[in-house]
Amino acid sequence: MASSNHDPVDLSRIFDVLVIGGGNAALCAAMTARETGADVLLLECAPRELRGGNSRHTRNLRYLHKSGDHILTGPYLEDEFWDDLLRVTEGQTDEELARLTLRESAEVGRWMEQHGCRFQPPLKGTLHLARTNAHFLGGGKALMNAYYVTAEKSGVGILYDAEVQDIEIQDGRFASASVLSNGTTHTVRAKAVVAASGGFQANISWLKDAWGDAADNFIIRGSPYDTGKVLRVLLDLGAKPVGDPRQCHAVALDARAPKFDGGIVTRLDCVPLGIAVNNQGVRFYDEGEEFWPKRYAIWGRLIAHQPDQIAYAIIDSKSIDLFMPSVFPPIEADSIGELAEKLTLDPSTVEKTVTAFNRSVKPGTFDLSALDDCVTEGLDIPKSHWARPIDKPPFYGYPLRPGITFTYLGLSVNHRAQVIMQDGEPVPNIFAAGEIMAGNILGRGYLAGFGMTIGTVWGRIAGKEAAHVAIG
Amino acid sequence: MAICNACRYCEGFCAVFPAMERRRTFTDADLKYLANLCHNCRDCYYACQYAPPHEFDLNFPKILGALRQETYRESAWPASFAGLFARNGFWVSLITVLCVLAVLFFTFLLKGPSAVFASYHGENAFYRVIPYLMIVLPFSALGIYILTSLFKGVMRFWRETDAQMEDLLDLNAHIRAVWDVMRLKYLDGGGYGCNYPDDRFSMIRRWFHHFVFYGFTLCLASTTLAAVYHHIFHWNAPYPFFSWPVVLGTCGGVALIAGAGGLLYLKTQMDAAPAVPRAFSMDISFIILLLLTSITGLLLLLLRETSAMGILLVLHVGIVFGLFITLPYGKFVHAVYRYAALVRNAAEQMREDRLNR
Numbered sequence: 001m002a003s004s005n006h007d008p009v010d011l012s013r014i015f016d017v018l019v020i021g022g023g024n025a026a027l028c029a030a031m032t033a034r035e036t037g038a039d040v041l042l043l044e045c046a047p048r049e050l051r052g053g054n055s056r057h058t059r060n061l062r063y064l065h066k067s068g069d070h071i072l073t074g075p076y077l078e079d080e081f082w083d084d085l086l087r088v089t090e091g092q093t094d095e096e097l098a099r100l101t102l103r104e105s106a107e108v109g110r111w112m113e114q115h116g117c118r119f120q121p122p123l124k125g126t127l128h129l130a131r132t133n134a135h136f137l138g139g140g141k142a143l144m145n146a147y148y149v150t151a152e153k154s155g156v157g158i159l160y161d162a163e164v165q166d167i168e169i170q171d172g173r174f175a176s177a178s179v180l181s182n183g184t185t186h187t188v189r190a191k192a193v194v195a196a197s198g199g200f201q202a203n204i205s206w207l208k209d210a211w212g213d214a215a216d217n218f219i220i221r222g223s224p225y226d227t228g229k230v231l232r233v234l235l236d237l238g239a240k241p242v243g244d245p246r247q248c249h250a251v252a253l254d255a256r257a258p259k260f261d262g263g264i265v266t267r268l269d270c271v272p273l274g275i276a277v278n279n280q281g282v283r284f285y286d287e288g289e290e291f292w293p294k295r296y297a298i299w300g301r302l303i304a305h306q307p308d309q310i311a312y313a314i315i316d317s318k319s320i321d322l323f324m325p326s327v328f329p330p331i332e333a334d335s336i337g338e339l340a341e342k343l344t345l346d347p348s349t350v351e352k353t354v355t356a357f358n359r360s361v362k363p364g365t366f367d368l369s370a371l372d373d374c375v376t377e378g379l380d381i382p383k384s385h386w387a388r389p390i391d392k393p394p395f396y397g398y399p400l401r402p403g404i405t406f407t408y409l410g411l412s413v414n415h416r417a418q419v420i421m422q423d424g425e426p427v428p429n430i431f432a433a434g435e436i437m438a439g440n441i442l443g444r445g446y447l448a449g450f451g452m453t454i455g456t457v458w459g460r461i462a463g464k465e466a467a468h469v470a471i472g
Numbered sequence: 473m474a475i476c477n478a479c480r481y482c483e484g485f486c487a488v489f490p491a492m493e494r495r496r497t498f499t500d501a502d503l504k505y506l507a508n509l510c511h512n513c514r515d516c517y518y519a520c521q522y523a524p525p526h527e528f529d530l531n532f533p534k535i536l537g538a539l540r541q542e543t544y545r546e547s548a549w550p551a552s553f554a555g556l557f558a559r560n561g562f563w564v565s566l567i568t569v570l571c572v573l574a575v576l577f578f579t580f581l582l583k584g585p586s587a588v589f590a591s592y593h594g595e596n597a598f599y600r601v602i603p604y605l606m607i608v609l610p611f612s613a614l615g616i617y618i619l620t621s622l623f624k625g626v627m628r629f630w631r632e633t634d635a636q637m638e639d640l641l642d643l644n645a646h647i648r649a650v651w652d653v654m655r656l657k658y659l660d661g662g663g664y665g666c667n668y669p670d671d672r673f674s675m676i677r678r679w680f681h682h683f684v685f686y687g688f689t690l691c692l693a694s695t696t697l698a699a700v701y702h703h704i705f706h707w708n709a710p711y712p713f714f715s716w717p718v719v720l721g722t723c724g725g726v727a728l729i730a731g732a733g734g735l736l737y738l739k740t741q742m743d744a745a746p747a748v749p750r751a752f753s754m755d756i757s758f759i760i761l762l763l764l765t766s767i768t769g770l771l772l773l774l775l776r777e778t779s780a781m782g783i784l785l786v787l788h789v790g791i792v793f794g795l796f797i798t799l800p801y802g803k804f805v806h807a808v809y810r811y812a813a814l815v816r817n818a819a820e821q822m823r824e825d826r827l828n829r
Contacts, residue, residue: 049525056521059481118664118673120484137662138519139481145518145671258528263521265478325496327478 009157011179011186015041016470017463018177018190020164020230022046023053023223024140024452025434026196027147028459029466030156031115033194036467040156041188043179045163045197046225052144053198054222054406054435054451057263059140060126060133061452063105071119074131078102084447092443100415101441104457109134112456116146128293133449140452164197167233174430191470192429194462195419196455199407199435200228201248202260207404210245217309219253219403224260226406231436234411239430240422243408243439249446250300252276253403255310256328265327268398271299272386273322273368274315275357276400278306281340281349283357288385291371297446300402311400312343314354316392322368330396339395358389406451410439417462429469431462473498475522475530482516484662487817488536489516494820505633507539508806509813511658513666515673517746524745537748544805546632549624556801561753564802568761568794575790578606588782595708601782602789614796621800626812639819640812648818649811656681669742677738683731684762690724691766710776722773725766732762758803761795 017033019026022044030042044051064081068074081102085093113119118137122130129135136143152158162181169175176189200206202224207215235241257266272292276299278284285302289295303311320330333339340350357376364374366388374387411419411432418426434455441454476482476492483489488510495502514533522528541557548554556563579588579602587601599607630640639645652658656678659666665675698717701707711718736759739752768788775781799805 047525049523118662120662135484137484137664138515139479139521141521142481142515142519146673149672261521261526263479264481265475265522321496324480325474325477327474329474 009041009159011041011181011188013039015039015157015188015190016192017041017466018188018193019043019196019463020177020193021053021196021198021434021436022051022158022160023196023198023434023455024055024058024144024147025436025455025459025462026053026194027144027151028456029194029196029431029433029463031147031151031154032460032463033467033470034151034154034156034463036464036471038467038470041190042151042156042158043162043164043177043188044158044160046160046223048160050223050225051148051160052141052223053226055144055455056141057139057222057261058136058143058449058452059264060122060129060135060449061108061456062129062133062447062449063108063453064102065106065109068131071121071134072131076132081105085441085450088445088447089443090445092445094440096415097413098441101454101457104461105453108453108456108460111460112143116150117143118146128291129448164230164233167193167230167237169237169427169430173428192431192466194417194431194433194459194466195230195234195411195436196433196459196462197230197436198223198226198228199248199410199438200231201226201404201407203227206232206245207407211304214304214309217401218250218304219255219257219262219266219401220260221251221253221257221262221266221403221405222260226435228407231410234419234430234432238421238423239427240412240420240424242410242412242437243443245407245409247408247439247444248300249297249405249408249451250304250402251296251405252299252303252311252313252400254326254328255399255401257401257403262403266403267296268313268326268400269296269323270315270319270396270398271296271313271400273319274313274390275354275383276311276313277345277350277353278311279308279345281345282353283379283381284311286382286384288374288383288387293448299400300404303400304402309402312345313398313400314339314350314390315396316390317394317396318388318392320396326398328398330398332394332396334393334395336390336395339397343397343399354390357383357387358391361387361389405446406435406438408439408442408444410435410437413437413440413458415461416465417458418465429466431466433458433462473503475528476516476532479522481521482519485515485519486511486513486658486661487814491817491820494824499634501632501634504539504543504629505635505813505816507536508543508629508633508809509658509817510536510540511656511810512537513659513661513668513677514746515661515667518667518671531746533746534748537746537751540806540809541748541750543629543632543809547625547628547805547809548801549621549628553801556798557754558750559753560802561757564754564757564761564794564798567798568764568791571793571797572787572790575602575793576786578602579786582606588786589779590782591777591779592781593777595710597776597781598709598785601785607789610793611796614793618796618799622805622808625800625805626808629809629812633816635812635816636819639816642815642819642822644822645815645819648821649814652814652818653685653811656685669738671743677735680731680734680738683727684735685731687724687727687729687731687766688762690720690727691769692724694718694721694724713773718773721769725770725773728762728766729770732759732766735759736763754803761791761798761802764791765795 016038017040019030019042030040034040119134120137164177166178174193176187179186253266336354337347340347360376360379376383376387417431419430438454517533522530545554545557659678664673666677668677694717772784
């Protein structure tokens, strides 16, 4: 980059606040701590070009607001927000922390704009979020760019390619972190630390501990740098875990997606328009259960439980233009048998599945914008909406894999974002924000744009509290 | 392009992404249209999660920039001059130098060397160095040639991009497009400017471009007005300092120097990653030619009472010849293809609005 020549950061001094991580939560914490008066160093383990963790793949965030404005079409109040959260988590949330998140989120829209965020009206394809979620102009990477500019300007020290490998605790307090930077390990001391280094979703061997060999077939949608190193170190030091290691945000992705960092473009929205079969050629779940935006996050887990963790979506030419295009072209054929062959499935089984499905479809009025009356009758696994016979060639197929967005196993925190140890006591100067502690609030399920809400709210809490601890 | 249409995060920056979303699949013709609709603000490059070093290696502004270069070559008229777009800086410089030499040569031939180095006062001073007809006849011919060439180019571009002829005749689309041009709407990146010269948002490039655009317009207005003075009122140049042609020309020249100088400076500061290297010499040579035109023009104004007038006039007229001869074969053509693309975009937008109503 032409600009931004920084002085090399002097790692020998004692910083007030050390922020580990380089995504949304980390930047919110660093900016807040700096504005509270602290001397702040932020350590991002990715290189500058790939900075921002999973936040670089996001596009909006959900926050409480009393009325609509130039970017949001209407109010979104605490009761509705809480109901939404309760529904997706099925109650697996800490009500105190969750309600704190919702209330604090009322402030973030304005705060974000003051820190360089630019909002825009919702994108095409996300109109269902127009009332609840504010969209970043250009998406999450543009937001991260803006935050880095703001953080740099305010005097936050930033080191890229800097990986925290270990943390030293003395007398029950954080003392220092050992940081690998430019091939050398440095001991960086600080009066307080904020761990905002994400989940462990890019750590396949850790995923295997929870999922077994199935994890080899998972696609990681986000940053390959989210290996959970700091999470592991803190858990090993006796931090109290929260959440189930198998719980994560997992969606159905095009199986041809890159192993890491494929982001938004590999998602496939065509499942409710046709059928999905596993590699045995049979259906395994109601494709039309609910609106896709409300259901797409369960399909990652559904596919993870199928043999070889793979599935295939099959639609016909009636539906090909009805969903957002994905980056990979569909596999196309003039008959179901030929399509099955191209998808490496057994043609006769798939033909049988499709014939049985087509026969069971009841006449109805197809309407994607509503839970319509196009249903099947007589199938073991019904399709409850948008069921239309798959009979108009050419036929199209997409291979699907589970795509992990982020894992939920994390660090327990209190309302000040302090990390709680297994004895139930918080460490006075270790704080956590973002995905690394999202499991406190999101025990399961997901709400669109809520990861960024957690990151922003808790980044700000952690930054402020850490600065207070450090500078008194 | 499949990546962009599946992602759509950049929808808010400019007209290219909404135009892309009106299509589900893309032909080469569509791509060429979108490439010329692109104002190269680079906002999408820095916002792109798939930009290098990501394995998708998506450098959208660079792809579109390369396509624009192709458009310029393919649509050149006559086609045999398309080669001037390769090594454009070299050709533009060579042609300009030759023009200056040619003006000098004919001046010597017609008026003798002493005419160039004498000092003059009063009416018709310029034409005592370079005869009136030697300016007017070639420039008139050149004007007709340039208009023909650019018109042919646009028609070819319209055909090559599979655009509808009725859109080109849509007056409302033209009104919208002119308004877009006058504001440079799509250099505003959804309200915050370009990521130029680096990854921060800034309006600076838009301002400099405005200076160039309106400076150029003022200079054209000045020349046109001077022609009116000459032919209709029979008032002969040079005109006094506070006459309209001189005031317009001076303002235009100063604006051009500020704008072109600013753009040149930004070019030296810019992040080269999203740029097309081949376009560099074309961009630079056009900017420098604009600068030289304005500088010699203003110097001519300041020193027209001295013996430097003759040589400055030769230089100025020669450079202006160079500028105009290379107009259809250099950076200037971006303006006509961009305008054509904006007209089409406006027509498509209005069709979409009508459908949604």
